[in-house]
Amino acid sequence: MANRNEPLHQIKSRRDAALKALVDGVPFLAWVGIRFDRRGDELTAVLPFQQKLIGNPLLPAIHGGVTAAFLETAAIIELAWASQWEDVEQGRLTPDADDPSSLPRLPKTIDFTIDYLRSGLPRDAYARARVVRSGRRFASVYVEAWQDNRARLFAQATGHFMMPQDE
Amino acid sequence: MAEQAPSEEDRLRIARQFIEAIPYAAALGMRIEALGPGEATMSMPWAEHLVGDPQSQVIHGGVVSALMDTCCGAAAMLHPSQPRSTATIDLRIDYMRPATPRQRITAHAYCYHVTRSVAFLRAEALDEDGEHPVASATGAFTLDR
Numbered sequence: 001m002a003n004r005n006e007p008l009h010q011i012k013s014r015r016d017a018a019l020k021a022l023v024d025g026v027p028f029l030a031w032v033g034i035r036f037d038r039r040g041d042e043l044t045a046v047l048p049f050q051q052k053l054i055g056n057p058l059l060p061a062i063h064g065g066v067t068a069a070f071l072e073t074a075a076i077i078e079l080a081w082a083s084q085w086e087d088v089e090q091g092r093l094t095p096d097a098d099d100p101s102s103l104p105r106l107p108k109t110i111d112f113t114i115d116y117l118r119s120g121l122p123r124d125a126y127a128r129a130r131v132v133r134s135g136r137r138f139a140s141v142y143v144e145a146w147q148d149n150r151a152r153l154f155a156q157a158t159g160h161f162m163m164p165q166d167e
Numbered sequence: 168m169a170e171q172a173p174s175e176e177d178r179l180r181i182a183r184q185f186i187e188a189i190p191y192a193a194a195l196g197m198r199i200e201a202l203g204p205g206e207a208t209m210s211m212p213w214a215e216h217l218v219g220d221p222q223s224q225v226i227h228g229g230v231v232s233a234l235m236d237t238c239c240g241a242a243a244m245l246h247p248s249q250p251r252s253t254a255t256i257d258l259r260i261d262y263m264r265p266a267t268p269r270q271r272i273t274a275h276a277y278c279y280h281v282t283r284s285v286a287f288l289r290a291e292a293l294d295e296d297g298e299h300p301v302a303s304a305t306g307a308f309t310l311d312r
Contacts, residue, residue, distance in 0.1 A: 028227035031216040052194040055237075063191035064236040064255045069229020106220060109228045113259040 018088040019043070021095035022080055025103045026073075032066065034073050041085055045074035045127040054122065062120030067145065071127055071157040072112050075141040078129035079107045079161055105164035107139060112159035120154050123147050137163055173249075175204070182245055192237050195230060199241075206277040207241035209234060213269050224268040228302075231272065232260055235290045235304040238276040243286040243308040246278050250310035253286065258306035266301040270294040276304075286310050 019038055023029055032053070037044045047053075047070045055063025084104055087093035096102045127145035134140075144156045173181070179202050186192060186199055186209075195217070200208040211234050219227025236258055243253040266272055276290035290304040 025221045026227070027216050027218045027221070028230065032229075052190050054190040055192075057188055057190065063189065063233060064240070064258065065195075065229065065233020066191055068232035068236065068258065068260075069227060072229050072232070073227075103221065105222065108265075109260075109262050111259060111261045112228065112232070113257065114232075114255075115257045116255045119254065 014088065014091075014094075018084065018093070018095055019081065021103055022077055022084075022106075026106075028069070029073060032069060034070060036077060041081070043074075043078055043081055043128070045070065045077065045129075047125040047127075049123050049125075056119070059119060060122050062122065062125070064114075064116060064120075067116065067120050067125075067155045068112070068114050068157075070125060071114060071129075071143045071145055071155060072109060072159065074127040074129045074145070075112075075143045075157070075159050076106055076109070076161070078143075079131055079134070079139055079141055079163075080104060082131050083107075083134065083163065107161040107163050110138075110160040110162055112157060114155055114157040116155055118152070118154045121147050125154070132158075135163070137165070139163055178245065178249070182241060185244070186237070186241055189237065191233065195233060197234060197237060200273060202241065202245055205242055205246040205281070206275070207238050207245060208273065208275045209238045209241065210271050210273040212271050213266075218268075220265075223265060225265040226268070226272070228260070228262055231262075231266065231274075231292055231302050232258070232304075234272060234274045235260060235276070235292060235302065236306075238274040239288040239290050239304065239306050239308060242276040242278055242288055242290075243310065246281055246286060246310070248281060248310070250286075250312060252311045254309045254311075256285070256307040256309055258304055260302055260304045262302050263300055266292075266294045267296065270296075272301065281310070283312070284310055
């Protein structure tokens with residue numbers, strides 16, 4: 001049972017530290033510039049625009065591979081985050097970004113299917129993932145991504161993942 | 168006067184310039200290995216900043232997706248029916264095994280069916296073990312006439 005009287009700043013710093021450890025451990029995320037906003041347990045992946053992310057200089061448009069990586073990342077982090085949430089809340093898990101051995105092992109992608117609904121504009125992008133089914137070994141995740149308007153998705157994806165197994 | 172169709176050689180040269188002008192492909196260090204009618208082979212190096220799993224040092228899946236997507240787009244553009252441009256409609260990637268760290272990844276894509284407005288592509292990615300694929304992809308791409 002969570003302690004109702006636990007100081008708010010302590011709750012926030014514990015959750016933020018757990019999220020930071022998940023994200024900061026992955027070099028590629030820093031290189032493309034993907035970060036996560038957190039509201040309670042809800043995560044929003046954020047991809048600030050950069051010139052190097054362009055795939056079609058004539059339009060211009062973000063590269064389809066950037067969109068794919070962004071959605072796959074949103075799915076993996078959401079899945080890892082959701083599956084460790086209880087352990088973090090109960091204080092059983094205290095991952096530290098500076099100590100790689102304390103980092104949780106990430107789910108592995110089995111397959112990932114992306115629908116490109118409209119071309120990605122040279123602007124910031126956002127994504128939210130929903131764990132549709134989460135079992136002991138396999139999980140299925142749906143992701144949607146938008147730019148200026150939440151209702152006008154520029155991409156959506158579904159993927160299947162293999163959950164890390166405890167030794 | 169009838170406009171003369173560009174020669175195969177011209178088309179490959181134009182495609183090469185087009186691919187080399189893609190900022191994200193350049194940022195990942197992609198290289199064209201071979202281009203032909205309706206097919207393309209491209210490769211990219213492993214790099215520390217592209218790692219997706221810190222424990223195993225395996226490259227991020229999204230990086231393999233980028234190589235597959237670029238390679239499929241190039242193959243669609245090079246279809247003998249000479250589309251003016253292409254865009255990805257959807258792309259499915261199957262990750263068959265982790266790519267070995269510090270090895271180059273090479274993808275080959277080809278059009279297996281083409282209609283007036285859509286190209287259907289298949290692609291495969293290999294690391295330096297050229298026998299067991301790292302990932303395979305299928306995708307549909309628009310063809311603008």
